[in-house]
Amino acid sequence: MTLNLTTDPSAATLLPIAKKEGISTVWDRHRAMQPQCGFGQLGVCCRICWKGPCRIDPFGDGPQRGICGADADTIVARNLIRMIAAGAAGHSEHGRHVALALQGVSQGKLPAYQIRDEAKLLRVAAKLKICTEGQEIQAVAAAVAKATLEDFQSQDHDAPCNWIEATLTKERLERLQALHVVPHNIDAVITQIMGRTLVGCDADPVNLILGGIKGALADFNGMCLATEISDALFGAPAPVVTAANLGVIKPDAVNIAVHGHNPLLSEVVCEVAQQMDEEARKAGAKEGINIVGICCTGNEVMVRHGIPLAANYLSQELALVTGAVDAMVVDVQCIMPSVAEIGACFHTAVITTMEENKIKGASHVSFKEETALENARQIVETAIEAYKRRDPRRVNIPDFKQTAIVGFGLESVVAALATLNAEDPLQPLIDNIANGNIRGIALFAGCNSTQVAQDSSFVTMAKKLAKNNVLLLATGCGAGSFAKHGLMTQEATVEYAGDSLKAVLTAIGTSAGLNGPLPLVLHMGSCVDNSRAVEVAVAVANRLGVDLDKLPLVASAPEAMSEKAVAIGTWSVALGIPTHLGTMPQVTGSAQVTELLTQTAKDLLGGYFLVELDPELAAEKLLEVIDERRKGLGI
Ligand code: BF8
Ligand code: SF4
Secondary structure (H helix, E strand, C coil), X not given: CHHHHECCHHHHHHHHHHHHHCCXXXXXXXXXXCCCCHHHHHCCEECCCCCCCEECCCCCCCCCECCCCCEHHHHHXXXXXXXXXXXXXXXXHHHHHHHHHHHHHHCCCCCCCCCCCHHHHHHHHHHCCCCCCCCCHHHHHXXXXXXXXXXXXXXXXXXXXXXXXXXXXXXXXXXXXXXXXCCCCHHHHHHHHHHHCCCCCCCCHHHHHHHHHHHHHHHHHHHHHHHHHHHHHHCCCCCEEEEECHXXXXXXXXXXXXECCCHHHHHHHHHHHHHCHHHHHHCCCCCCEEEEEEHHHHHHHHHHHCCCEEECHHHHHHHHHCCCCCEEEECCCCCCCHHHHHHHHCCCEEEECECCECCCCCEECCCCHHHHHHHHHHHHHHHHHHHHCCCHHHCCCCCCCEEXXXXXXXXXXXXXXXXXXXXXXXXXXXXXXXXXXXXEEEEECCCCCCCCCECXXXXXXXXXXXXXXXXXXXXXXXXXXXXXXXXXXXXHHHHHCCHHHHXXXXXXXXXXXXXXXXXXXXXXXXXXXXXXXXXXXXXXHHHHCCCHHHCCEEEEECCCCCHHHHHHHHHHHHCCCCEEXXXXXXXXCCHHHHHXXXXXXXXXHCCCEEECCCHHHHHHHHHHHHHHHHHHHCC
């Protein structure tokens, strides 16, 4: 039974325990929800006014218009772009938070934070065309924060947001500008989506989708700034060896799971936990404090500090079922509300930290950057207290963990390549793409979903693509899947990579001092860190003098679920990248919207959505796309 729900080996140990204890998990609730609403699945249910809900009959013999007159195309388009707006809001709010923290640091107001990576801050400043000559680092930070916050404030509709302008190829920017989809102000674009989708507003599906694309590009802008400023504050990732899956939880330690997305909280918790290690030992924990990550917060601290990853999205509840997590501290996004109830079945303190993200039944520590150290201390103290209440008889830590070599961004990829060619680090990558040793590049992103057996589509597709010499990058819960299943190891490269890919990964890894190949899948970080993959792609495109839609580059979200994934997938298409979805998007009730996203987009943008639920077939289709792109480049 377990096999259909998840391929994570930890679940086989923990699901029977959950059952015995009467704890319902995400998979139980998924089952109880069957059959799911067919109108919702098609995207033809409208609830945006109280004359409704209205639903369009997909078979044509019932209503074809809602009470106000909206047809299926309008309803589907409105629903979709509201999802994009929500995704963009989540990422951009995270970005704003980080930008304000940088501003606070520049003003000397935040003792818990510093600029740990000055070189990165200088690179960011240069990218934003900020003059840094003769400037103190604080002044550079202030200028970067100001330019970034302008992206939330500008009222000049014709001027692109600073970050998107600094990030894309010139050709891409012009192409998007010609379609009037380049955001000038993240907040304004999100507000416009909400406004234009009110009852009785924009009813033209094409116009709505273009508005959605603008929202998705606002999402991209927010992700770029969130990632790059986090690097300046906490350090750009460098390769580090760590581990993944629930076996990273230690029986003799105070285990604190950091869960959510924003590194402002988790970074300080990690630092304070180190200082309080002795207190945990005094409480009887022989191994002190053990921080483990869940979801994208987990990815953030994993790629920067080698903190092990306990779980990706679908196994977050199982972390609690181990009975050995003393505190789960959460901030924003992808936190199942069920964790409070499951924590209460054990001794676990589930602690929310953000004013706008509380969970009924959880305790709350109001986290503020100004008081971050104090807040983190309170959180760690709570964990130590909870540890004292842990019942060792209820501890069941599955004996599963895999080594994972993680920490790849533009900087670390270029640094590794520079060991082969210091003058022109990108040349070896380009040569190997050109000669076919690397057939193409695939970025795996996105979530887990109960619509797919957890992690299975990621793993199946990656093995097939790697065998066909496709270089694999990953972020978010996709990266979590690969880490848990041992695909971020050198052994995986030896076992699964095709011969020519293996030779390239071995040459780079060996020359970069890894004593062997690079891992089969390169972990680029959290979901907001998808911008890292774009940075690499833009660097390659600029070096070749072509736009992104010419590169043999594809993206895939085989287990997509969140509104954030909808936003990411849409900007990926807008940047010219063919983007695979392995779960059915809720748009198929409109033939027009479906065609726009899967076909018309190709002419307008170069990128398009490719939907294929079967992972084997999906990998084959992506290989065809890669070959088509290679042909276009004449290689
Ligand atoms: O931002 S991949 S389930 S954790 S939404 Fe969420 Fe999806 Fe995971 Fe991270 Ni991204
Ligand atoms: Fe129905 Fe129109 Fe109201 Fe939507 S906006 S619920 S279609 S009346």
